[in-house]
Amino acid sequence: MSEPIRASAFNKPPLKTQVIICLLFIIAIFTVFLQVKDFKFLFYDDDQYIILNPHVREGISIRNLEWAITSTEYSNWFPVSWASHMVDVSLYGLWPGGHHLTNVVLHALNSVLLFLLFSSATGALWRSVFVSALFAFHPMHVESVAWLAERKDVLSAFFWISAMCLYVYYTKRQSAGRYAAVLFCFILGLMSKPVIVSLPLVLLLLDYWPLGRFFDGKTPVSSLFIEKIPFVILSVLTGVFTFYVQETGGAVATLSALTLKLRMENVAVSYVKYIIKLFYPDGLGLMYRHPIDYPVWQVVGAVIFLVAVTIFAVAKMRLRPWFFTGWFWYICTLMPTIGAVKVGISYMADRYTYMPYVGLFIILSMSVPDGALSSGIIKRAAAVTAAVAIIVCIVLTNRQLKFWRDSVTLFTRAATTAKDSYFAYYSLGYALNNAGRYREAEEALKMAVTINPKYAEALLHLGIVLLRQEKLNEAHEVIIKAIRVNPLMTEAYNSAGVALMNMGRLTEAAAYFKRALAVDYGNEDAYRNLKLIEQLATGK
Numbered sequence: 001m002s003e004p005i006r007a008s009a010f011n012k013p014p015l016k017t018q019v020i021i022c023l024l025f026i027i028a029i030f031t032v033f034l035q036v037k038d039f040k041f042l043f044y045d046d047d048q049y050i051i052l053n054p055h056v057r058e059g060i061s062i063r064n065l066e067w068a069i070t071s072t073e074y075s076n077w078f079p080v081s082w083a084s085h086m087v088d089v090s091l092y093g094l095w096p097g098g099h100h101l102t103n104v105v106l107h108a109l110n111s112v113l114l115f116l117l118f119s120s121a122t123g124a125l126w127r128s129v130f131v132s133a134l135f136a137f138h139p140m141h142v143e144s145v146a147w148l149a150e151r152k153d154v155l156s157a158f159f160w161i162s163a164m165c166l167y168v169y170y171t172k173r174q175s176a177g178r179y180a181a182v183l184f185c186f187i188l189g190l191m192s193k194p195v196i197v198s199l200p201l202v203l204l205l206l207d208y209w210p211l212g213r214f215f216d217g218k219t220p221v222s223s224l225f226i227e228k229i230p231f232v233i234l235s236v237l238t239g240v241f242t243f244y245v246q247e248t249g250g251a252v253a254t255l256s257a258l259t260l261k262l263r264m265e266n267v268a269v270s271y272v273k274y275i276i277k278l279f280y281p282d283g284l285g286l287m288y289r290h291p292i293d294y295p296v297w298q299v300v301g302a303v304i305f306l307v308a309v310t311i312f313a314v315a316k317m318r319l320r321p322w323f324f325t326g327w328f329w330y331i332c333t334l335m336p337t338i339g340a341v342k343v344g345i346s347y348m349a350d351r352y353t354y355m356p357y358v359g360l361f362i363i364l365s366m367s368v369p370d371g372a373l374s375s376g377i378i379k380r381a382a383a384v385t386a387a388v389a390i391i392v393c394i395v396l397t398n399r400q401l402k403f404w405r406d407s408v409t410l411f412t413r414a415a416t417t418a419k420d421s422y423f424a425y426y427s428l429g430y431a432l433n434n435a436g437r438y439r440e441a442e443e444a445l446k447m448a449v450t451i452n453p454k455y456a457e458a459l460l461h462l463g464i465v466l467l468r469q470e471k472l473n474e475a476h477e478v479i480i481k482a483i484r485v486n487p488l489m490t491e492a493y494n495s496a497g498v499a500l501m502n503m504g505r506l507t508e509a510a511a512y513f514k515r516a517l518a519v520d521y522g523n524e525d526a527y528r529n530l531k532l533i534e535q536l537a538t539g540k
Contacts, residue, residue, distance in 0.1 A: 013125040021129060022112045029108040029136050032394055033401065036104060036146055037097035040406045043431060044286075045149035048074065050085055051094065059090035075249025077242065080159075080191040081152040099148050106154040107145045111136035113161040114358065121168050122210040127365040130386050134361045139281045139396040141357075143350040146404035152193035153354050159189030160196050160355060167203055171211055179227070186231055194242040194336070195355075200231035201332045209321035239336075265294045266339045268302040270348050274334065277353075278360055284400055285417030286410060287424055288348040322366040329359025407431035415444065422452035426461070433465050441465045449478075456486035463495055467502075475499045490520040497529060506533050 041051055050056050055064045055071075060083065068082035084102070092098025115132035119125055135141070144153035163185035170178035189196035207213040207224050214221055277284070309327060317324040334356040339347050373379045403413040411428035418424045429445035432438075445462035448455060459482035466475035476499040482492045497512030510533045516526035 012123055013119050017125065018116065018119060021115065021125075025112050025115065025132065025136060026108050028394075029111060030104065032137065032398060033104045033107070033145060035401055036100035036404070039096060039100050039146065039404060041094075041096045041099075041148065042404075042410060043407045043434060044410070044427060045074075046096075046147070049149050050089070050099065053085075056082065056085045056089055057094070058086075060086040072245045072249065075246045076194075077245055078152050078156075078191060078193055080188055081155055081193065084151055084155055084192075085148075096148070100146070103145050103148065103151060103154055106151075106158050107136070107141075110154060110157050110161055113158070113165055117161060117165050117168065118210070118362075120165075121206070124365075126383075130365045130390075131358065131361045133390045134364070134393065135358060137390060137393040137397050138278075138357065139284060139393060139400040140277055140350045140353045142284075142397055142400040142404065143286070144354045146401055147351070150351050153195075153351050156189045156193035156196050157355055159185045159192060160199060163189060163199060164202070164206065167206065168211065171207075171213060183230060183234075186234065190234060190238045194238050197235040197239050197336060198333045200228045200235055202329060203228060203231070205325040205329055205332075208317075209325040212321075262293070263339060265299045266291075266347050268306060269294055269298055270338055271331070271334065272302040272305055273348065274353055274356070275360065277350075278357060281396060281400075283417045284350055285424075286414045287418055287421055289418055289421040289423075291347075320366075323363055326359040326362035326366070329362065330356050331359075333359065408435055408437075415447075420451060422448045422455055422458065425451065426455065426458040429458070429465070430461055433461060433468075438465050438468050442469070454485050456482045456489060456492070459485065460489060460492050460495065463492075463499070467495065467499055470502075472499050472503050476503075488519055490516045490523050490526070493519065494523065494526045494529065497526070501529065501533065506536060509533060 041047055055067045058064055064086055065079075065083060068079040068086070071077070071079070071082065085099070088099045088102050111132050114135055115128050118128035118131055122128065144150050144157075163182050166178065166182045166185060170182055186196065186199055189199070204224065213219045213224060310331075313320075313324045313327040334352065337349070337352040368378070368382050373382065402409070404410055408428070408431045411424060411431050414421070414424040415428045425444050425448035429441045429443075429448060432441035432444060442462065442465045445458055445465060448458040449462060452458070459478055463475045463479035463482060466472075466478060476496055479492050479496045479499065482489060483496065486492070493512045493516035497509040497516065500506075500509035500512065510530060513526045513530040513533070516523050517530070520526075
């Protein structure tokens with residue numbers, strides 16, 4: 001039988017060395033990510049969150065903070081993230097570069113805090129540097145940093161990592177104040193993005209390794225679970241509330257739309273696909289369309305792999321405690337977004353790996369035993385391999401960042417990487433339309449409609465693009481199709497009326513404007529157009 005694990009003694013890295021490494025991290029991150037200062041707001045959520053949101057546009061105030069606390073817009077509740085956007089508006093106005101730089105600052109702080117967390121908990125200076133460097137520069141993390149609407153990712157992670165750092169501080173000398181500080185950070189993290197609900201499990205994993213509290217002979221194991229009870233209660237309450245908000249907002253897919261069998265298959269396959277993307281981050285895009293079905297071999301292979309690794313992690317948990325912590329960190333932290341409960345249009349997303357990948361980074365950093373590093377050849381080989389991995393990540397991240405420059409660039413990339421995604425083509429067409437590139441927008445929207453002929457939004461915007469090119473008959477036909485798919489689209493009735501009005505068919509146009517007002521009495525465009533027809537009819 002193997003000996004029980006005990007907390008290992010180590011020499012704490014010198015403070016001066018830690019400070020220098022932190023400064024180097026900050027300089028390197030800003031060097032790589034500084035290009036975001038020239039990026040624009042994206043029409044995909046950025047505009048809804050910031051530009052078109054009157055509460056955020058006004059900046060920080062008591063009234064707007066009250067709105068943030070009570071708001072469940074976009075089927076989510078994240079008041080601290082809303083507040084951060086308001087602060088940005090107060091600081092930068094609507095200069096997108098300033099908003100982007102805030103994301104970079106948060107990402108740099110997260111990377112530094114992650115380094116301080118592991119270096120203080122393990123004493124393994126260069127292994128901690130490797131974990132933090134992979135976190136800082138892995139291309140799968142670009143989406144969380146470069147997308148302003150995902151401020152909630154980097155902000156919740158800031159409170160998440162801060163809570164873990166404070167937890168390590170608390171375990172060294174326990175007190176009510178230190179415990180309250182951990183809990184407070186957790187609450188702020190939940191109010192930034194509910195994905196942080198898995199923190200109680202992560203704290204238990206840290207207790208096992210690297211803190212070694214399960215085997216230190218000082219702490220009763222039962223107390224390790226008891227002290228997590230307040231965190232678990234907050235996680236459960238937040239999870240229930242989040243599900244309620246998302247379900248009432250229509251963001252949760254029903255079992256009729258996505259069967260339980262397909263969800264479970266997606267869970268297994270996605271866990272493995274994210275691991276593949278860790279080592280081979282090719283074809284990264286904003287969206288990955290949910291498969292209609294998975295090949296049997298793919299599902300069976302994924303399940304066998306996951307079960308085998310899990311058995312290995314448990315069987316070797318005393319000899320390789322870092323593997324146990326790293327593997328279950330990955331499994332547990334990815335669970336809220338893995339797709340068992342389907343929310344939104346994507347079954348996978350690069351941003352979902354922002355914190356879960358830390359578990360895999362731990363495994364990579366610890367995979368070469370200390371004994372092997374006593375050999376000069378192996379030590380040099382490990383150092384060179386780590387350096388090459390980080391350099392490759394920096395190069396790939398630099399390339400991936402450029403796709404987030406503006407909406408047209410981003411959705412051109414999305415349509416390239418997700419060729420069968422009607423939403424990618426619709427989004428590209430929408431972006432091209434806003435850029436005044438109507439012919440290209442028409443082609444993209446026609447592709448979206450070809451993939452999904454029942455997508456009302458794509459039909460409507462295709463009609464609008466045709467209208468702007470004065471293809472009136474074709475525009476009218478397409479908009480009528482949109483109305484048949486969704487009879488409650490006020491904008492479709494108004495656009496159909498505009499097409500008819502431009503063709504001189506004023507009576508028919510007036511009927512459509514009246515139908516638009518019947519759906520939405522306050523629609524100003526339809527009201528204005530109806531008044532214009534009345535003026536034309538009377539000659540006034």
